[in-house]
Amino acid sequence: MDEQPRLMHSHTGVGMAGHPGLPQHMQEGTGGTDGDGRKQDIGDILQQIMTITDQSLDEAQARKHALNCHRMKPALFNVLCEIKEKTVLSIRGAQEEEPPDPQLMRLDNMLLAEGVSGPEKGGGSAAAAAAAAASGGAGADNSAEHSDYRAKLSQIRQIYHTELEKYEQACNEFTTHVMNLLREQSRTRPISPKEIERMVSIIHRKFSSIQMQLKQSTCEAVMILRSRFLDARRKRRNFNKQATEILNEYFYSHLSNPYPSEEAKEELAKKCAITVAQVHRRSDLQGTMVSNWFGNKRIRYKKNIGKFQEEANMYAARTAVNAANASSHGSQANSPSTPNSAGSGGSFNMSNSGDLFMSVQSLNGDSYQGAQVGANVQSQVDTLRHVISQTGGYSEGLTANQMYSPQGINANGGWQDAPTPSSVTSPTEGPGSVHSDTSN
DNA sequence: CGATATGATTGTAA
DNA sequence: TTACAATCATATCG
Numbered sequence: 001m002d003e004q005p006r007l008m009h010s011h012t013g014v015g016m017a018g019h020p021g022l023p024q025h026m027q028e029g030t031g032g033t034d035g036d037g038r039k040q041d042i043g044d045i046l047q048q049i050m051t052i053t054d055q056s057l058d059e060a061q062a063r064k065h066a067l068n069c070h071r072m073k074p075a076l077f078n079v080l081c082e083i084k085e086k087t088v089l090s091i092r093g094a095q096e097e098e099p100p101d102p103q104l105m106r107l108d109n110m111l112l113a114e115g116v117s118g119p120e121k122g123g124g125s126a127a128a129a130a131a132a133a134a135s136g137g138a139g140a141d142n143s144a145e146h147s148d149y150r151a152k153l154s155q156i157r158q159i160y161h162t163e164l165e166k167y168e169q170a171c172n173e174f175t176t177h178v179m180n181l182l183r184e185q186s187r188t189r190p191i192s193p194k195e196i197e198r199m200v201s202i203i204h205r206k207f208s209s210i211q212m213q214l215k216q217s218t219c220e221a222v223m224i225l226r227s228r229f230l231d232a233r234r235k236r237r238n239f240n241k242q243a244t245e246i247l248n249e250y251f252y253s254h255l256s257n258p259y260p261s262e263e264a265k266e267e268l269a270k271k272c273a274i275t276v277a278q279v280h281r282r283s284d285l286q287g288t289m290v291s292n293w294f295g296n297k298r299i300r301y302k303k304n305i306g307k308f309q310e311e312a313n314m315y316a317a318r319t320a321v322n323a324a325n326a327s328s329h330g331s332q333a334n335s336p337s338t339p340n341s342a343g344s345g346g347s348f349n350m351s352n353s354g355d356l357f358m359s360v361q362s363l364n365g366d367s368y369q370g371a372q373v374g375a376n377v378q379s380q381v382d383t384l385r386h387v388i389s390q391t392g393g394y395s396e397g398l399t400a401n402q403m404y405s406p407q408g409i410n411a412n413g414g415w416q417d418a419p420t421p422s423s424v425t426s427p428t429e430g431p432g433s434v435h436s437d438t439s440n
Numbered sequence: 441c442g443a444t445a446t447g448a449t450t451g452t453a454a
Numbered sequence: 455t456t457a458c459a460a461t462c463a464t465a466t467c468g
Contacts, residue, residue, distance in 0.1 A: 236447040236464055259457085291456090292448060299458065300446090 045076055049188055067188055081190045104208070107215040114222045116157045152225050160218045164211065171207040175200055239293075243272035247293050251301075252315035257415050258298055265290040298415075 048063055067073065111117035178199060182191050239247070250268055251258050260268060269290050301308050 238446065238465060289447080293446095295457070295459095296447070299460095303459095 041072060042076060042079075045070065045072065049185070064184075064188075073188070077188070077190065084190050084192075101212070104212050104215070107212065107219055110219050111160075111215060111222075114219075115153065116160055116218060116222060153222070156218060156221050156225065160214065163214050167207060167211055167214065171204065174207075175203050178203060239272065246271050247290070247297070248311065248315050249319060251294065251297050252312050253319040255312070255316075255415070258294060259415075260290065260294060265294075 045067065048067055070076075108117065179196060182196050182199065185191060247268060250260065250264070254260070272290070
């Protein structure tokens, strides 16, 4: 009872940097002794034990020796053992197996995901290098943008690792220190291996909480960097002309189904040299830019078809001419960007295409990229329609507006619908009047 | 500098 | 997950 304050005030923390736990046994272990002299005596000894780390080495050594040779020592040791046996139960009960902290797990996962705590720089840089290599020469500018990000990230990573190492080292040092201390003390008071173990785990817990702070602040830093980078990325850069041409070509030659497959997207991305390993909300696939482009294109085309007439005609005519050249000459001396190459005009059902198109189609009987055969046929039809109308006396003028009629879209709002062959030259209700209002 | 074009992001529905 | 619609924010044009 009254010993408590005395023991409490002894600087148990000095040697242990405010370490909890150590004094616990002692606190409980002193109750109940009676007899003034003995009590005083024991108190003194305890006092010495508790303050032993405060003293200079020599002094401590001397006192230790004195302590060990004290006539009461064995008795006290026994008493302590006895007390301990009683209290060890409660200690053991209080010993909980710490579950993995979810917060810590979260941080760890995030750090891993961001490439901070993962395998050494190999992974990230390899991926970046691959992306850069895949993008050919044109990736220089955005790789410059990325290098900034990567540099900062690796800086963070370095700091993180250094700090972590420092903490770990400090932890180990401290642990051994404490263990030595305990071992030393075990000569004067009973200390079970379990206790040491417990102490070690306490120390580790303490340090891991410090580590968590480190991880947390690292995460914060990464988040800030990331958001800044995202903002920077949001500063869009227009594609170059060639890229736009390629995309437009694909778009208009697949107008009936402008949904490129993943492979097609990849192909287009490669062709356009827009292989930025960009971070999208959903994926880092390089086809994301292409996807964005097609998404924007589709929606904007649909929204205001009239505005895209000219463009549509242009690209349609171009691909048509290319197709015609390819088929009639059998030689592909076309513009390299024309996606007409893979030949497999095999089985497709052109249920709603007219005979006219059937025949013309067989003329240049090749389809594009294997996937979506039916759609490709449709696109061929689209293209060929333009050929026909073009060869049928089209000279860029007002008639151009009449030429291209996006029936499929207006019919049911979809792209899939076959352009009704009967309206090849769709004279009335031409797209010139379609949606002339700018209802946005 | 305002208007328009355009790439990217976000929220939502199927 | 994808497509779409709306929206943001910058790029570019005149």
